Amino acid sequence: MAEPTAAPQALLLLANLGRPRRPAGAAAPHSEPILPDSTGASAQLAELVDQPVAVADLADLRRLQRAAAQAAEAILAGEALICAEINALAADSAARVELVVTAGVLRRQLVWADTSLAAALARRLVEELSTLEPDRLRRCARPECDLLFYDTTRSRTRRWHAEDPCGWRERQRVHRRRQSDDNGDRPA
Numbered sequence: 001m002a003e004p005t006a007a008p009q010a011l012l013l014l015a016n017l018g019r020p021r022r023p024a025g026a027a028a029p030h031s032e033p034i035l036p037d038s039t040g041a042s043a044q045l046a047e048l049v050d051q052p053v054a055v056a057d058l059a060d061l062r063r064l065q066r067a068a069a070q071a072a073e074a075i076l077a078g079e080a081l082i083c084a085e086i087n088a089l090a091a092d093s094a095a096r097v098e099l100v101v102t103a104g105v106l107r108r109q110l111v112w113a114d115t116s117l118a119a120a121l122a123r124r125l126v127e128e129l130s131t132l133e134p135d136r137l138r139r140c141a142r143p144e145c146d147l148l149f150y151d152t153t154r155s156r157t158r159r160w161h162a163e164d165p166c167g168w169r170e171r172q173r174v175h176r177r178r179q180s181d182d183n184g185d186r187p188a
Contacts, residue, residue: 007150008128008137010048010121014068017044019146022165029144035062048124049117054135060118064089068125072148080138089122135175 022029035041041061053061063095065156067085074176100109114120136151141159149161160166 005131010124014065015072057117090126092119093123142170
């Protein structure tokens with residue numbers, strides 16, 4: 001059995017932007033605005049990019065975020081992906097082929113030139129979507145959570161986007177329900 005491909009980091013980060021989340025220790029869930037300004041966008045995309053987001057990039061990045069969220073929802077629903085927006089944003093990426101010698105071995109290498117941050121992320125999204133195993137993309141099983149994740153377990157049995165907080169909170173809920181059922185069934 002082949003090992004699953006790596007988690008589609010760009011797809012998950014973009015599709016989860018703006019979804020309510022409740023970090024461990026937080027009293028209530030909260031949502032943050034999606035790519036609100038260049039500083040906020042830089043913080044939200046820090047896992048994906050190593051440069052600050054410019055104000056000029058925001059409109060295309062928001063388009064890309066909406067397209068990624070729509071693609072993820074289509075995959076979860078088993079529907080066909082509409083790729084036009086992602087492809088349009090990735091069209092500003094171009095590659096050239098170079099020969100490189102590594103440890104005495106000659107090989108070809110693609111060197112990418114992206115005209116914008118949105119083009120670079122759109123290209124990455126195209127690459128992730130093309131290798132994605134659709135049945136591994138899931139929504140967190142905890143009812144209060146709406147975050148998406150990619151199940152990379154061999155058994156394909158992962159249920160929560162993260163162990164903390166969703167995994168332990170859900171197990172705690174099941175444990176409490178069992179305890180109350182056991183206490184309610186006992187004669188007085």
